[in-house]
Amino acid sequence: MRPIPIFWALAVAAALLTGGAHAQENSECLDCHEDRELTGTRNGRTISVYVDVKRLKNSIHADVDCIQCHADLEGKELPHDDDLKPVACGSCHEDIEALHASSLHGQAIARGDPLAPRCQNCHGGHDVVRVKDPKSPVAPLRVPFLCGKCHQEGATVQRQRTIHQDHILENFSESIHGEGLLRKGLIVAPNCASCHTAHSIRKHTDPLSSIARANIAKTCTQCHAEIEAVHRKVIKGELWEKQAHTLPACVDCHQPHKVRKVFYDQGMADSDCMRCHSDPALKASKDGRSLAVNADDVSHSRHAKVACSQCHTGVSASRVRACETITQKVDCSSCHAEVGQVYQTSMHGQLVAKKDPNGPTCKECHGTHAVLGKTDRASATFPTNVPRLCASCHREGEKAAKRYKGTQHDIIEHYTESIHGKGLMKSGLTVTAMCTNCHTAHGVLPKKDPASSVNPKNIPETCGKCHYGIEEMFEKSIHATAVGKTKEPLPVCSDCHSAHTIRRTDETGFKLDIMSKCGRCHEKIAETYFDTYHGKVSQLGYTKTAKCYDCHGAHDILPADDPKSHLSRANVLQTCQKCHAGATRRFAGYLTHATHHDPKKYPFLFYTFWGMTSLLIVTFIVGGLHTILWFPRALQMRRARDRAERAAEDAAEGGAEGRPEGTPESGGAGAPGEAAEPKPKPKEEGESDGR
Amino acid sequence: MAAERKEAYFERFTRLNRTLHIVMIVSFLSLALTGMTLKFSYTGWARVLARLFGGFESAGYVHRMAAVLMIITFATHVVDLVRRKSREYGSWRALLFGRDTMLFTKKDLSDFVGSVKWFLGKGPRPQYGRWTYWEKFDYFAVFWGMMVIGSTGLMLWFPELFTRVAPGWFINVATIIHSDEALLAVGFIFTVHFFNTHLRPEKFPMDLVIFTGRMSLEEFKEDKPAEYEYLVSRGELEKHLVEPYPPIVLRAIRAFGFTALTIGFMVVIWIIYAMLFAYR
Numbered sequence: 025m026r027p028i029p030i031f032w033a034l035a036v037a038a039a040l041l042t043g044g045a046h047a048q049e050n051s052e053c054l055d056c057h058e059d060r061e062l063t064g065t066r067n068g069r070t071i072s073v074y075v076d077v078k079r080l081k082n083s084i085h086a087d088v089d090c091i092q093c094h095a096d097l098e099g100k101e102l103p104h105d106d107d108l109k110p111v112a113c114g115s116c117h118e119d120i121e122a123l124h125a126s127s128l129h130g131q132a133i134a135r136g137d138p139l140a141p142r143c144q145n146c147h148g149g150h151d152v153v154r155v156k157d158p159k160s161p162v163a164p165l166r167v168p169f170l171c172g173k174c175h176q177e178g179a180t181v182q183r184q185r186t187i188h189q190d191h192i193l194e195n196f197s198e199s200i201h202g203e204g205l206l207r208k209g210l211i212v213a214p215n216c217a218s219c220h221t222a223h224s225i226r227k228h229t230d231p232l233s234s235i236a237r238a239n240i241a242k243t244c245t246q247c248h249a250e251i252e253a254v255h256r257k258v259i260k261g262e263l264w265e266k267q268a269h270t271l272p273a274c275v276d277c278h279q280p281h282k283v284r285k286v287f288y289d290q291g292m293a294d295s296d297c298m299r300c301h302s303d304p305a306l307k308a309s310k311d312g313r314s315l316a317v318n319a320d321d322v323s324h325s326r327h328a329k330v331a332c333s334q335c336h337t338g339v340s341a342s343r344v345r346a347c348e349t350i351t352q353k354v355d356c357s358s359c360h361a362e363v364g365q366v367y368q369t370s371m372h373g374q375l376v377a378k379k380d381p382n383g384p385t386c387k388e389c390h391g392t393h394a395v396l397g398k399t400d401r402a403s404a405t406f407p408t409n410v411p412r413l414c415a416s417c418h419r420e421g422e423k424a425a426k427r428y429k430g431t432q433h434d435i436i437e438h439y440t441e442s443i444h445g446k447g448l449m450k451s452g453l454t455v456t457a458m459c460t461n462c463h464t465a466h467g468v469l470p471k472k473d474p475a476s477s478v479n480p481k482n483i484p485e486t487c488g489k490c491h492y493g494i495e496e497m498f499e500k501s502i503h504a505t506a507v508g509k510t511k512e513p514l515p516v517c518s519d520c521h522s523a524h525t526i527r528r529t530d531e532t533g534f535k536l537d538i539m540s541k542c543g544r545c546h547e548k549i550a551e552t553y554f555d556t557y558h559g560k561v562s563q564l565g566y567t568k569t570a571k572c573y574d575c576h577g578a579h580d581i582l583p584a585d586d587p588k589s590h591l592s593r594a595n596v597l598q599t600c601q602k603c604h605a606g607a608t609r610r611f612a613g614y615l616t617h618a619t620h621h622d623p624k625k626y627p628f629l630f631y632t633f634w635g636m637t638s639l640l641i642v643t644f645i646v647g648g649l650h651t652i653l654w655f656p657r658a659l660q661m662r663r664a665r666d667r668a669e670r671a672a673e674d675a676a677e678g679g680a681e682g683r684p685e686g687t688p689e690s691g692g693a694g695a696p697g698e699a700a701e702p703k704p705k706p707k708e709e710g711e712s713d714g715r
Numbered sequence: 716m717a718a719e720r721k722e723a724y725f726e727r728f729t730r731l732n733r734t735l736h737i738v739m740i741v742s743f744l745s746l747a748l749t750g751m752t753l754k755f756s757y758t759g760w761a762r763v764l765a766r767l768f769g770g771f772e773s774a775g776y777v778h779r780m781a782a783v784l785m786i787i788t789f790a791t792h793v794v795d796l797v798r799r800k801s802r803e804y805g806s807w808r809a810l811l812f813g814r815d816t817m818l819f820t821k822k823d824l825s826d827f828v829g830s831v832k833w834f835l836g837k838g839p840r841p842q843y844g845r846w847t848y849w850e851k852f853d854y855f856a857v858f859w860g861m862m863v864i865g866s867t868g869l870m871l872w873f874p875e876l877f878t879r880v881a882p883g884w885f886i887n888v889a890t891i892i893h894s895d896e897a898l899l900a901v902g903f904i905f906t907v908h909f910f911n912t913h914l915r916p917e918k919f920p921m922d923l924v925i926f927t928g929r930m931s932l933e934e935f936k937e938d939k940p941a942e943y944e945y946l947v948s949r950g951e952l953e954k955h956l957v958e959p960y961p962p963i964v965l966r967a968i969r970a971f972g973f974t975a976l977t978i979g980f981m982v983v984i985w986i987i988y989a990m991l992f993a994y995r
Binding site for chain 2: 554556557559560561563564565566568569604605606607608610611612613614615618620626628629632633636637639640643644647648650651653654655656657658659661662663665
């Protein structure tokens with residue numbers, strides 16, 4: 025038994041060393057296959073089995089043994105039989121083999137489709153070279169031709185198999201990709217495999233496909249990295265990103281094989297435009313308006329990097345004057361789409377849509393070639409310049425003010441004097457609210473429009489953009505619609521603070537004014553307030569007394585039965601103590617809205633008042649009657665006395681002695697009048713005697 | 716002539732009484748002006764006055780200081796009464812029920828009835844004594860008013876103190892009483908009192924006796940016949956005769972009196988205007 029294994033071992037070794045060398049040396053194979061005439065049969069057809077030694081030597085597989093690829097010949101007697109098995113590239117290129125097997129091409133092979141391409145159909149046979157080798161059939165520049173062998177119009181595959189695209193090669197060669205690749209020799213320009221991949225070619229309906237809808241953006245952005253950042257927002261009148269930050273499939277707009285460039289055609293560069301438009305004397309032939317463009321304006325503007333033809337669309341590069349085909353006015357919304365949409369809904373946009381000559385377009389506010397960003401001090405839309413900008417139409421007497429039928433007048437003057445206006449214009453605080461902060465820049469709508477930022481419904485939110493803390497408080501107060509739940513109109517910021525005349529709340533005028541504001545709705549309660557000491561003092565024009573908001577709160581106003589109210593049982597004493605430090609709970613029982621006109625609610629006050637009033641009336645009637653009745657008698661007495669005085673004077677004049685001077689009271693010593701009683705007479709005489 | 720005049724004047728009011736009346740005028744006018752400013756705060760006049768007083772706080776200060784002055788006046792009068800009781804009358808009885816009493820007597824009732832008859836032309840002018848019934852009424856009106864206005868005023872001045880005992884709505888009641896009683900006082904003084912003492916034709920335009928304390932004998936005789944008769948019959952008239960003030964003093968007194976009267980009338984006009992045309 026022993027010699028047998030030894031024999032076999034020797035035999036194998038001999039076979040490997042001598043037999044292998046003998047039967048399967050590459051040179052052995054080439055002995056026959058070098059012959060150009062050599063033929064063999066495959067599937068019953070006679071084929072050439074000639075191997076070009078020179079090309080084999082130059083191929084990437086030069087050092088690979090024939091039998092490594094033609095594995096079924098291993099150990100076979102030479103010359104071997106016909107009908108070899110197909111070469112299995114996958115024995116070395118496993119990964120690629122797997123990709124290929126699951127691709128459309130691989131599946132076709134598995135189906136036994138005779139048109140299905142195998143490795144060598146693309147890569148070649150014995151002459152296979154590196155992909156990077158320009159001679160390789162799969163070199164970038166040659167890929168279109170390679171693929172085109174089957175996929176061009178008229179090819180068997182294109183005719184007999186279901187291919188949904190037509191004129192693929194023609195279209196590609198005319199596309200910007202094809203132009204780059206084929207005409208300009210840019211090997212970085214995409215070829216078929218760049219998009220379809222080399223081995224994993226799949227239908228676009230296959231989710232794994234590089235051209236599946238979900239993967240297209242990824243595929244394109246391999247080269248067009250961050251294209252979304254520089255893409256124009258609106259293309260052909262449609263919003264590009266229909267949903268924010270969700271890229272649409274590139275091919276929705278750019279047909280797969282027809283991709284064309286859009287801008288910067290020759291003859292449309294800015295310099296071409298400026299050839300004519302730099303001439304300051306350039307005028308429109310139709311209406312004589314200047315068509316000159318100051319290049320400096322543009323270069324210093326926000327649009328310094330925007331080409332003329334990006335705004336002035338409709339140019340034709342082929343014309344000598346590319347601009348002669350322009351028919352449309354500049355449409356800023358082709359880039360500023362969102363702003364444009366908002367503008368369309370605004371009063372300004374509506375006017376323009378109605379062709380109203382008063383309606384301002386973009387350029388009325390933003391200018392044209394010299395457009396600047398709102399953060400640029402020189403810009404008309406810089407915060408401190410905005411009031412002046414808006415005033416150019418909205419100042420009293422200007423066109424917008426003329427057509428305005430509402431209640432707000434002298435708005436610019438009022439605004440300038442308001443706390444916001446002073447903050448902006450005098451203190452130079454650019455964060456201060458100006459026109460556009462409240463009215464919005466592009467969505468300006470009249471107050472009565474429910475979508476308006478200054479519609480009462482939206483005012484808390486508008487003011488709350490800056491006064492957030494206040495809005496938060498206000499939204500919890502009884503005046504907020506969510507809390508108030510009433511059909512009565514509830515007040516919003518502007519009802520108390522006004523719109524354009526907003527004052528500092530620590531100003532006396534405001535403090536006093538606010539009470540009449542509360543009183544507009546709370547009529548009864550305001551009236552009774554003015555019956556109390558607090559009300560009377562504030563009515564005199566002094567603020568150092570309790571005013572509505574001192575007790576009720578301002579923005580956090582709540583009904584007294586709400587535990588959070590300043591006037592709730594738990595809080596009222598503290599509220600009183602803000603001013604009356606020594607207040608007790610009994611003190612808080614003071615009726616701050618007491619009236620003596622309500623016998624049911626305040627019987628004590630009612631009866632006290634009427635008690636006092638009765639006392640007054642009775643006293644005045646008695647005193648008054650007494651006085652009135654007295655008057656005629658007193659007059660009588662006076663007349664009598666005057667007559668007596670005159671008589672005495674006459675008597676004194678007639679007498680020898682000098683008449684009495686000066687004090688009239690001292691005179692009157694003459695005879696008594698008829699009113700005099702008999703009794704005083706002798707005394708009078710007696711007195712005269714005494715004198 | 717000078718001697719003649721000297722003897723012709725009868726001294727009706729003591730120096731202290733006159734002084735107290737002047738102080739009370741100052742105090743009362745200040746109280747009336749500052750108080751009405753608040754009461755009729757809804758009139759334009761009130762705002763002007765509040766401004767003139769240097770704002771509501773300083774007006775309030777003036778009001779309270781004037782009130783203190785009034786209380787002092789009242790206290791001084793009471794002390795004076797006690798002193799005069801012992802010096803001049805010897806007993807409360809003599810003071811309160813004697814001939815000079817300020818209390819209402821039967822004579823006052825008959826004088827009042829007589830006056831009404833006289834007014835209606837059905838009898839002679841009553842023989843008024845030292846204090847007529849309307850003078851006594853004025854005197855007690857002030858007593859009553861001081862009590863009512865003073866006590867409620869203190870409540871309003873120190874609400875925190877009073878509400879330690881009384882409920883909070885007492886302050887509301889006090890406000891009504893204080894303000895209406897003040898209206899009564901002001902209204903009465905500036906109309907009825909002014910007429911009864913100054914404006915009635917015999918005295919028009921002003922009776923200076925409250926400031927000078929003295930009146931001519933003729934006037935005295937005519938005005939208070941019973942008192943005159945009494946003094947003459949007792950032979951005490953001479954004790955009360957004094958020299959008149961020199962013209963310059965009289966002028967000063969007249970200026971003060973007219974100022975007070977003018978202010979009073981203006982307040983009355985203001986009140987009537989406020990009640991009739993701006994009441995709310």
